[in-house]
Amino acid sequence: MSQYLIRRLLIAVPSLLGISIVLFTILALAPGDPFGELAMNPAVPPEVRAALREKFGLDDPVMVRYLRWLTAMFQGDWGFSFVSRMDVDTLILQRLPATLIVIGASQVLALLIALPVGIYAATRPYSIFDQVANTLAFIGFSLPTFFTGIVFILIFSITLDWLPFVYQSNINATGLAWYWGHIKQMIMPVAVLGLFQGASWTRFVRSAVLDVIRLDYVTTARAKGLAERVVVMKHIVRNALIPVVTLVALQMPAVFGGAIITEQIFRVPGIGSLLISSILANDTPVIMAVTFVFACLVILFNLIADILYGWLDPRISYR
Amino acid sequence: MAGEPMTEPLLAIHSLKTHFRTDDGMVRAVDGVDLTIERGEALGVVGESGCGKSVTALTVLKLIQMPPGRIVDGQILWQGRDLVSLDMGEMRKIRSKEIGIIFQEPMTSLNPVYTVGEQIAEVVRQHEPLTRREAMDKAVEMLRLVHIPTPERRVHDYPHQFSGGMRQRVMIAMALSCNPQLLIADEPTTALDVTIQAQILDLLEEMKERFGMAIMLITHDMGVIAESVQRVVVMYAGRVVEEASVDQLFDRPLHPYTQGLIRSIPRIDLAAEKKSRLEAIAGVVPSLLDPPAGCRFAERCAFATPECTNAMPELREIEPGHRVACIQY
Numbered sequence: 001m002s003q004y005l006i007r008r009l010l011i012a013v014p015s016l017l018g019i020s021i022v023l024f025t026i027l028a029l030a031p032g033d034p035f036g037e038l039a040m041n042p043a044v045p046p047e048v049r050a051a052l053r054e055k056f057g058l059d060d061p062v063m064v065r066y067l068r069w070l071t072a073m074f075q076g077d078w079g080f081s082f083v084s085r086m087d088v089d090t091l092i093l094q095r096l097p098a099t100l101i102v103i104g105a106s107q108v109l110a111l112l113i114a115l116p117v118g119i120y121a122a123t124r125p126y127s128i129f130d131q132v133a134n135t136l137a138f139i140g141f142s143l144p145t146f147f148t149g150i151v152f153i154l155i156f157s158i159t160l161d162w163l164p165f166v167y168q169s170n171i172n173a174t175g176l177a178w179y180w181g182h183i184k185q186m187i188m189p190v191a192v193l194g195l196f197q198g199a200s201w202t203r204f205v206r207s208a209v210l211d212v213i214r215l216d217y218v219t220t221a222r223a224k225g226l227a228e229r230v231v232v233m234k235h236i237v238r239n240a241l242i243p244v245v246t247l248v249a250l251q252m253p254a255v256f257g258g259a260i261i262t263e264q265i266f267r268v269p270g271i272g273s274l275l276i277s278s279i280l281a282n283d284t285p286v287i288m289a290v291t292f293v294f295a296c297l298v299i300l301f302n303l304i305a306d307i308l309y310g311w312l313d314p315r316i317s318y319r
Numbered sequence: 320m321a322g323e324p325m326t327e328p329l330l331a332i333h334s335l336k337t338h339f340r341t342d343d344g345m346v347r348a349v350d351g352v353d354l355t356i357e358r359g360e361a362l363g364v365v366g367e368s369g370c371g372k373s374v375t376a377l378t379v380l381k382l383i384q385m386p387p388g389r390i391v392d393g394q395i396l397w398q399g400r401d402l403v404s405l406d407m408g409e410m411r412k413i414r415s416k417e418i419g420i421i422f423q424e425p426m427t428s429l430n431p432v433y434t435v436g437e438q439i440a441e442v443v444r445q446h447e448p449l450t451r452r453e454a455m456d457k458a459v460e461m462l463r464l465v466h467i468p469t470p471e472r473r474v475h476d477y478p479h480q481f482s483g484g485m486r487q488r489v490m491i492a493m494a495l496s497c498n499p500q501l502l503i504a505d506e507p508t509t510a511l512d513v514t515i516q517a518q519i520l521d522l523l524e525e526m527k528e529r530f531g532m533a534i535m536l537i538t539h540d541m542g543v544i545a546e547s548v549q550r551v552v553v554m555y556a557g558r559v560v561e562e563a564s565v566d567q568l569f570d571r572p573l574h575p576y577t578q579g580l581i582r583s584i585p586r587i588d589l590a591a592e593k594k595s596r597l598e599a600i601a602g603v604v605p606s607l608l609d610p611p612a613g614c615r616f617a618e619r620c621a622f623a624t625p626e627c628t629n630a631m632p633e634l635r636e637i638e639p640g641h642r643v644a645c646i647q648y
Contacts, residue, residue: 216427220490222382224442225414228407235430242432314477315431 004318008306012299019295024069027284028062056082069288079285083278088289092271098167099270102189103259109194110201111248118205119237122213133202140199149192149265156188163188167268189266193259197251204247208240215239242312249305253298327399328355329501329533330379335393337371337378340386347607348374350557351393353634356501361527361534363548363565365541365580369604371557372537373423376503380418381410398500416446419494419532423506425486429478435462435489436474439496446497461492464529465522484515488522495526502526503535508543520547541584545569550640553577556605556615559634563641573643575620576600614645622647 053059057068072079078088117137121130157165164185171181212218213236221235222228260272267273271290278286310316337349349371356362364372377383379395379402395402397413405413422428430438439461440454449457455474462470465488478486487507494502504523508516520543527534536548544551544565551568553561553576561574572578579600602619605611611618613628620627624646632644 216422216424217430219377219382220422220428220493221430223380223414223420224493225411225416225445226441227411238432239430313432315479 001318005303005307008303012303015299016292016295020070020073020292021066023288023291023295024066025062027288028065078289081278081283081286083281083283083286088285091274091286092289092293095269095271095274098268099256099259099263099272102186102193102263102268102270103255105186106190106193106197106259107248107252107255109190110197113194113198114201114205118202119209119232119240121202122206122209122240123232123236125210130206134206137199137202137206140195141203143196145192145196145262146265148196149188149262152188152192153265165266167266185266189262189268192266193255193262197255201244201248205240205244208243209236212236212240242309245308245312246305249301249308252301253294256294256297326357327396329358329360329398330356330535331394331396332375332379333394333396335375335378335395336391337374337383337388338391339383339388341608344608347557347610348388349378350607350610351631352554352557352559354552354559354562356533356535358500359527359531359533360550361536361548363544363551364535364537364554365539365544365551366554367539367604369607370554371607372539372554373505375554376420376505376535376537379503380414380420381405381407382420412446415442415494415499416497417499418501418503419497419499420503420505421487421490421494421507423509425483425490425510428490429486431478434475434477435481439474439489439493442493443496457496458492461496462489464495465489465492465526467492483511484518487511487515487519491519491522491526495530495532498530499532501533501535503537505537506539507536509538509540516543523547541580553580556610557607558615558631558644560616560645561641561643562634563643567638567641571641573637573641573648574616574645575622575647576616 057065060068069079076089078092080086081088081091084091117133121127121133124130153165156163165188167185167189168181171178173181218231218235221231226234256271259270260275262268263270263272264276271293274286275290277283278290310318332352332354335349335352336347339346339348352371352375354362354364354375364375366372374383374388378390379397381390381402390403393403397417402410402413429435433441436455436458439458440451443449443454443457444451447454459470459474462474467473467485467488473481478489481489491502491507502523507523508519511519523534523536524547526532534548536543538544548565550564551562552559553568553574555576561568561572561577563573568577569581572581579598582598583600585597600619605615605618611628613630614620614623614632617623617627626646632646634642634644635648636642637648
């Protein structure tokens with residue numbers, strides 16, 4: 001097992017190197033200039049701009065810049081944000097908690113919806129419950145989060161005025177009121193993300209359970225005289241969860257990506273909004289770092305999915 | 320049974336009808352089956368694919384999917400108790416504890432994510448107040464009984480670590496672990512290769528001797544019937560067409576369908592002498608969606624007369640213990 005882990009982590013190194021080369025090249029080829037704004041500013045003479053470009057090494061060939069970025073990265077230096085005037089790693093660490101809390105809570109919500117609804121619907125296929133659940137899941141899955149997000153804001157913030165629609169990192173309150181303030185502003189982004197994810201997972205859980213429910217060993221389990229609840233939980237769901245767990249783990253990085261849009265709509269000061277604002281400002285070190293973090297997450301969650309898969313299914317062995 | 324009117328059969332099925340609702344209409348998979356099994360007896364149920372053998376077996380334990388399946392009519396008297404009207408809670412106490420079942424596909428009948436020991440222990444603990452430890456010991460003992468080598472180690476293995484024949488042994492161990500009075504074996508050897516088939520049949524025989532349970536052996540293989548059972552029920556299109564002892568059936572098959580089945584057994588002695596082609600019964604099993612009126616075998620029968628399609632022939636006793644549903648007799 002540990003040997004397998006070490007080998008997988010070693011394989012990850014060339015993948016990450018490859019990804020970083022592609023990312024860096026694309027960013028270098030992309031139009032835009034981090035000091036483009038300065039060109040418009042009459043107070044900054046062109047010589048100063050040129051000096052700045054030279055200081056940050058922007059005029060060097062791509063190859064040289066990449067190698068410089070790579071050696072810095074190996075030494076734990078993530079670069080320096082042109083716009084925020086601070087180290088990229090501090091910037092990311094500042095933004096990370098908001099993203100993790102919102103994403104984490106929405107994924108928990110999605111699972112809390114998808115598992116019971118998907119399982120119950122699959123055990124009673126084509127019943128009223130199943131049809132209603134299917135229809136709602138289809139709607140939830142078809143509506144993009146930028147649309148539902150705005151609808152939520154219209155209803156709950158503007159019409160009803162129950163929830164704030166701008167996320168604030170600093171809430172001027174203490175004690176319970178502080179927690180309540182945080183929870184209140186999280187409700188809408190978490191609901192939008194969680195319902196969307198929950199809808200697509202409900203469909204997946206349902207079909208995974210339906211795949212298992214007609215298998216011979218389920219009949220065997222019933223023939224043993226087990227209660228239906230035990231048959232469903234121990235024999236059906238346990239097997240149906242194998243593909244579900246894999247899917248959830250593999251989708252995690254994609255969810256970070258999907259959260260970019262939701263974060264932007266609700267002004268959640270997370271990684272996603274950091275990425276968008278740095279793209280708009282041509283802040284290449286930040287774009288590079290954030291996309292690289294996403295790449296690491298993809299590889300990490302792939303590894304987690306494989307390990308979970310082997311843990312859940314005894315037929316898989318690590319070799 | 321005339322001499323002992325007090326003995327009731329272990330299992331007596333009377334005019335059982337199990338139908339399935341489908342998009343195309345009602346499929347009459349089992350349409351009026353009568354059969355009895357005495358204590359300690361091995362009964363063979365034989366017939367082509369789709370004749371209702373398996374559905375009959377699953378109906379006894381109420382293991383058919385309901386809906387779409389439904390027991391429309393009839394009685395399943397288990398030691399005098401009618402299982403048809405029993406609720407699921409009562410039914411669960413009979414499953415495995417009183418009636419065990421093994422299936423055709425040992426490759427898929429065991430849950431891949433639990434060890435075979437866990438799966439045997441599960442059924443033991445469901446019906447007997449044993450601790451986990453004691454149930455595992457029981458599992459080892461059962462695996463030893465079905466001749467699985469080094470059972471104390473194999474008990475911790477997963478189903479995929481066993482071959483097909485070994486898995487069927489595990490299934491038998493599991494089905495017998497609560498000492499049922501009847502074992503339903505639904506084509507237990509169909510998915511296995513020939514040498515393993517013989518081993519499994521021998522094992523069933525041995526277990527029958529040791530535990531004294533009755534066996535309902537469902538198969539489409541007349542060879543298996545000849546070797547393993549005392550009495551045979553021949554099914555066709557959801558009905559019983561003939562019932563006899565094995566000797567009667569092979570010596571003097573009455574129903575044209577049974578005669579066809581026996582003629583279609585490959586025989587190496589005849590084949591070598593005459594180079595004759597293997598006989599098959601012409602035609603296919605009629606659709607159970609809308610079965611023909613009258614005898615269901617009439618359209619494939621060489622002896623059919625216009626009368627055959629008038630009314631469904633009932634089972635009638637021709638000689639002691641030999642009953643047939645055919646108007647010829």
